[in-house]
Amino acid sequence: MSGAVSSARFTLQIPAVRNDFKVLAFEGSEAVSTLYAIKVKLVCEVHDFDMEPLLGQPAFLRFGLDGEGIHGCIEDVQAGESGKRLSHYGLTLVPVLHYLQFSRDQQIFQNQTVPQIITQVLKRHGILADAFRFHVQTLPPRAYCTQYGESDFEFIQRLCAEDGITWHHQHSVERHLLVFTDDTVFLPTLHATTYRQDSAMVAEHPVVHRFSWHARTRTSRVTRRDYDLKRPHLLLESRFVADFTPGLEDYRYPLAMENEKRGKQLARQALERHRADYETAEGQSNQPTLRCSHLFELTEHPRKQCNGLWQLLEVTHTGRQPQVLEEHATHETASADGFTQGYRNSFRAIPAEVVFRPPLSARRPPLVSQTARVTGPKGEEIYCDEFGRVKIEFHWDRAELNSERSSCWVRVSSNWAGNGFGAMTLPRVGMEVVVTFLEGDPDQPLITGCVINKLTPAPYRLPEHKTRTVLRSRSSPDTGGYNELTLEDRAGQELVYLRAQRDMELQILHDSRLEVGRDRRESIQGSSQTSVGKVIAVEAGQHVQIKAGANVVLDAGASITLKAGGHHIVIDEGGIFSSTEIVMGGEVSRDESAKRFASQATGNPAARQTNASQPSPEESELEEEEEEVELEDETPAGITLRIGVFFDGTGNNKANSETVAACYAPDANLAEAAEEIQKHCAAHGYDGNGNSPDNSYGNDVSNIVRLHELYTDHAFEVLPEKTKQASLRVYIEGIGTTADGGDSLYTQATGRGETGVLARVEQSPEKIMEQIRSLIDSNPNALIEKIEFDIFGFSRGAAAARHFANEVLKGKRSILAKALPAGSPSLSSSFDWDPQSCIGINFIGLFDTVAAITNPWLLDFTGANSRNPGLDLKLPEGCASKVVHLVARDEYRENFALNSLGEIDLVLPGAHSDLGGGYLPRAREKLLLSSPVTSTISRSHEATRSAAYVAAEKEAFAWYTKGVIEDDAPGNQLRVALWETPVIQRLERGRSTPDPQKRVYAAAMIERPVHGELSLVYLRIMRELGVRHGVPFEAIDKNDSKLSLPEELIPIHTKLEAYALGNSSVEGLTIKERALLRSRYIHLSAHWNAAKDFNSSDISIVFINRPTKDKQRVIHPHE
Known part of the structure; x- marks a missing residue:
């Protein structure tokens, strides 16, 4: 222009x-x-x-x-x-x-x-x-x-x-x-x-x-929620809605809103931000x-x-x-x-009328924790507000105010905080404290503890006194005084030491009991005064000695009785009476009054015995109180019921695997087995040559089954008297399987149907109720006061576990509440399915979540997408005390997209079932590792001269460099697989082509033995994580050969477990250990073996285990 x-x-x-x-x-x-x-x-x-x-x-x-x-x-x-x-x-x-x-x-x-x-x-x-x-x-x-x-x-x-x-x-x-x-x-x-x-x-x-x-589809509704410690019962929630369809919501917590007006403003701005480019x-x-x-x-x-x-x-x-x-x-x-x-x-x-709001910046890397110094006004040793919050100064803060202006008020974590009760230990000015940050946000510091340094050392010198547990305070203002409780645990010197700098008060509202195994000494510099409302009884096995430097005064309002050697003296308002003559200066006293008392005392012994046997009103009252306590103790107390629910994966079934366990055991030799065992195994697809069926009878039990077996079960046990807790275990069969029956290929392909993901969740209440009824039958007086769930799942079973967890959180609206409504005889009167008080989730343990729900009727044939209709896979923050998600690093099949849990994901070596289990202990992989390529050549030429063969050979070499095969292992092969089909001759003017052609198919192929024990490493990791968070798992039997780790996996297990537990920031596996896993234990789950009779097809759908195009796993975010 x-x-x-x-x-x-x-x-x-x-x-x-x-x-x-x-x-x-x-x-x-x-x-x-x-x-x-x-x-x-x-x-x-x-x-x-x-x-x-x-x-x-x-x-x-x-x-x-x-x-x-x-x-x-x-x-x-x-x-x-x-x-x-x-x-x-x-x-x-x-x-x-x-x-x-x-x-x-x-x-x-x-x-x-x-x-x-x-x-x-x-x-x-x-x-x-x-x-x-x-x-x-x-x-x-x-x-x-x-x-x-x-x-x-x-x-x-x-x-x-x-x-x-x-x-x-x-x-x-x-x-x-x-x-x-x-x-x-x-x-x-x-x-x-x-x-x-x-x-x-x-x-x-x-x-x-x-x-x-x-024009584009954008979010149409924004909801923001926050929490205010000054108004904890107030729901701080703001919404802003635009009248557009579909109704797409953006809900987030927390959002710093000082008041409802500010919250509404921020919610409006968020919606404007979403719709700015509508x-x-x-x-x-x-x-x-x-x-x-x-x-x-x-x-x-x-x-x-x-x-x-x-x-x-x-x-x-x-x-x-x-x-x-x-x-x-x-x-x-x-x-x-x-x-x-x-x-x-x-x-x-x-x-022009649209308000543009800039997009939020990428979230800052979360700040985990730091240390800081507690500060306050000059001259103050303890500085806090009504909520126990203190001021701090970070080491990096160059302002160096070192005063009450160093920071905002920072909350202090306590191990117990209730309504007027709990534990209170406030950090004092000058202490070094550990500061974490809510949501990883530097604007939300939270003090979680204190640490010692050169200026604030431990109360006793270390490591000399490492056996002491000490709680020592300091007088304020500092005068050098302190109160202290010390526990000395050094063998032979065990001691509990309690020190009060000034006064000590004990208040006991009922009984107090003291038992001393040897001597007791009290040293009081001033006076000692004991005031008892009713009775003082002092008894000594040998001597009672009372000594005073000046005077001893015994003062009684009615009488004083002295007994010794079968005689006694009584002093009352009538005078002094003795059971015998009183010898004074070696002579017998002639006091007639003493004689009268002696005759009364010896003349009517029955009367005295009767009086002695009649309890006083005070003693009667004590006895009644004791009887009431005994009656209360006999009232049955409510129990906390722990229920472990275990959702198995697609194609995994405990009963079916156990039915054929003898067919795939590492020491199984079908050629020498009894005839009936051979027939049994052959009927289920085992031929004795290493071939196994491609169904639930061809899998070993998964880690879900193994964990289920380790979970403590009291269903058929009589609980000990006054027990406070019981546990049950519930197994949910894998997706697409039926115990002692055939598999549903439709369900295994789609995740839908009567044995699908949603169906398994809907069937879970009945399974749970069966176990509860067994428990109550064995313990008819037991009342359930609280139910806590431990939930486990693998693969699609993990998706079912996540959906089940959200079902539990519905409380009174859940399918569980319908199966066992409040007021049922086995429930305590206070049990009402309230998630805050009656039910909860302690632990969620997941192996490699793959929902993969498809719907062929809606032309949805792939499980790689994130469309999983009807499933609620998002686990709310704080839904359980602990959530663990073990993710397979070496899984990248197109149909096995991961439903991530974000930062919770713990990525570990192995394919899908290497983590969740199900692979046979010994198997032989015979797989196409590359997509079959084809080229057309003359029938007279060798197939190895084709372009297809050359391409496959390069692919095979690439796999060799990855170390997937052991060179010296017998029977290992990594080669090019070839097969040919003739090209139909076309006619030209009634004559065939002079050079007949053929189509050559070629692909990299591997044949190798592979072991299944890697899943036992992850069994141990999941169990240990569970035990550390209160899951009632029993120990793994060291004598159980099916659960024993090969020697070569023990150091690998040690390193991976340390990594999973957070004791190590890296896996720490050596090059040799990684090579061992690749060549012997990690299965090649992604391959190009076609469905039966489709090896010469290029239709992608028949390659059901094909890898993703870039060999990178599809990961769906936690939404």
């Missing part, structure tokens, strides 16, 4: 540097909330112009007739080729904000708004108030905002996105102004531009010559005034809906000025589309 606009001269003005540059061409893009970069090609008569001093200099590229252009700072200069007169140079114009990408900081901002925070960051880089402007509504200040692990630019970008603020630049000859805005009313409006369809005609003024409109337009023009974040009006478009105001999101500027070349140049200025001269742009826009 040529003409007035196209002939415009482009210039580059660099005020600080004298230059003779002429603009040859330029190109670059500017977009909303994005850094722009304009690359400029220049020519100059100076051949050795020093470009380096230009770096950082301001410059203005003018490309419009009315002075329109783009201002920026010079970055990325270059000197190019030189001609006879002109030399080529290049540079890039960027905004000042560009340089903030190269500056990183870690700092904390408190009680500041986003504009205030951004202003601080910009001013630190010399970008003063006249270089930027905010057009935003008043925003609430952020109580605590952390820049961590981000560049200054990334930090600003994130803050703007979180608060729905966009930014752009407005250009003039002198500067580029950075503008922040959150409303379209602040966007500049450009003059109208006419639409003229692209043609060979030259327009007299700038026009839009291409314009297309697009309706977009793309176009091309030669209008030089177009800039991003400007409004422009389009007119005279034949489609009426296109005429009107549009908001520019992105503009790409292109200019070419070949006339500055006055000689032949080596640089070609023409583009592929024929554009050779002038200015043009392309743009993307949305309707």
Whole structure:
């Protein structure tokens, strides 16, 4: 295109540097909330112009007739080729904000708004108030905002996105102004531009010559939820809905919302963000005034809906000025589309009334934990608020305030916190604490513990006193005093030491009992006073000695009786009475009163005995209380019932595998077996030559079955008296299988039907009820007070397990509640299926989830997609105390897409059933490792000379280099498999082709023995993870040969288990150990063996175990 606009001269003005540059061409893009970069090609008569001093200099590229252009700072200069007169140079114009990408900081901002925070960051880089402007509504200040692990630019970008603020630049000859805005009313409006369809005609003024409109499906509903510790019972949830179909929701937690109004605002902004590009337009023009974040009006478009105001999101500027070349140049200025001269742009826009919200930045890498120092006001040793929160200072915080202003209030984790009860130990100023971060967010610190250092050492010197467990406090203000509880565990010196710096009070509301095995000594410096409401009884086996330095006073309101040697003295209101004469100074006392007492005492012994046998009212009351306690103890207490539910995988069936266990055992020798065993095995597809059936009778038991057998089961046991817990185990047959019956090929292919994934979940309550009834039959007085589930699954069984877990979480609406409704005789009166109090999930253990639900009736033939209708596979955060998902690293079959659990996934070596089990202990793989390739050659030629053979041979060699075969193992083969079919002769004028042809098929093929014990490693890993989280698994029997690990797998198991338990950050397998797994234990699950009788077919569907195209597993996110 040529003409007035196209002939415009482009210039580059660099005020600080004298230059003779002429603009040859330029190109670059500017977009909303994005850094722009304009690359400029220049020519100059100076051949050795020093470009380096230009770096950082301001410059203005003018490309419009009315002075329109783009201002920026010079970055990325270059000197190019030189001609006879002109030399080529290049540079890039960027905004000042560009340089903030190269500056990183870690700092904390408190009680500041986003504009205030951004202003601080910009001013630190010399970008003063006249270089930027905010057009935003008043925003609430952020109580605590952390820049961590981000560049200054990334930090600003994130803050703007979180608060729905966009930014752009407005250009003039002198500067580029950075503008922040959150409303379209602040966007500049450009003059109208006419639409003229692209043609060979030259327009007299700038026009839009291409314009297309697009609409897309987007989220229509946003829900945000948060939690406020000051209002824990209040549901902080905000929704914002757009009236569009389909109803697609974005639900997220948490979202920092100070109040409901702010929550509503953030939910609205989130929906605006989702729907910003619901309706977009793309176009091309030669209008030089177009800039991003400007409004422009389009007119005279034949489609009426296109005429009107549009908001520019992105503009790409292109200019070419070949006339500055006055000689032949080596640089070609023409583009592929024929554009050779002038200015043009392309743009993307949305309707002006749509509020554009920038996309949220990629989430920062989660911050796991750090240590920090507790701070507070000067002179304070303990500083906290009403919630026990404290202030801290991180070691990286360069502000070094070391005061109550160092951070926000940080919550302190406790091992027990209830309504007015629990444990309380507040970190004190100066202590070093361990800080974790909720959701990995640096803005949400949480103190989980304290650590010692040189300044805050342990109460006793280590390691000398390593056997001591100590709880020692410190008087505050610090006077050197302390309270202490110490447990000394050194053998022979065991001691419990309790120290009170000042006073000690014990309050016991019922009984107190003290039993001392040897001596007891008390040393009291002051006075001792004992006050007893009823009776004091002191009994000694030999002596009771009371000694006073001055006086001993025995004071009784009624009487005092002294007994010894069969005699006694009574002192009461009537006087002193003795059972015999009192010898005083060696003479007998003649006191008549004593004699009268003696006669009364000896004359009516029965009366005294009767009185002694009558209990006092106080003693009667105590006896009644004891009887009540005994009666209460006899009342049956409720039990917590642990139920382990085990969902087996597709094609796995405990009963069917056990039926033929003798046929595939490692030591099985069918040739020598009894005739009836041979017949039994042959009837199920075992021929004695290593061949096994391709159904549930051809698999070993899976790890689901093994874990089921290890799970403690009390179904038929009488529980011990006063027991508080019982456990049951429930096995759910694998998808597509029936015990002692045939398999359903339809279900195994689709996951649907009467033995499909959903059906297994629906059948689970009946299986569970069978076990509960057995337990109650054995223990008729047992009442279930709480039910906790441990849920396990493999493959599609793992998908069923995830769906079952979500069913449990429904509580009163679940299928379980319908099978065992509240009020049933076996349930306690308080049991109501409430997920908060009556039911829960302790552990979810999954092996390689593959849902793979297909629906042939809807032409859905592949399990590789994420369409799994009816299944709820998303496990809510916190749904169980522990969730484990072991994922097969070496599985990449197209039909075995992984339904991921995100960060929970623990990826380990092996194929699908190497983790979940089911492979036979000893098997022989005979597989095509590559897709059969074909070529047509003369029948007289050897097939090994065909192109197909050469291609397959290369593939076979590639597999050899992967170490999948042991060179010295007998019977191992890695070769090219060949088969041929004749080409039907075509007739030419009644005669056949003189050179008959044949079609050669070739593929890389492997034949090797492979072992199945790798799954036993993962059995142990899953069991250990379960045990550590309270799953009632029994120990693996070391004498059970079926569960024994080969010696060569023991070190591998040790390393992988340490990795799975988090004791090691890496697998740690050596090269030799990895090679051993590849060549002997990891099955080649992905291969090109066709379904029966289809080896010469190229129809992909018959290759049911074919690998993905890039041999990378398809992974569906946890949604």
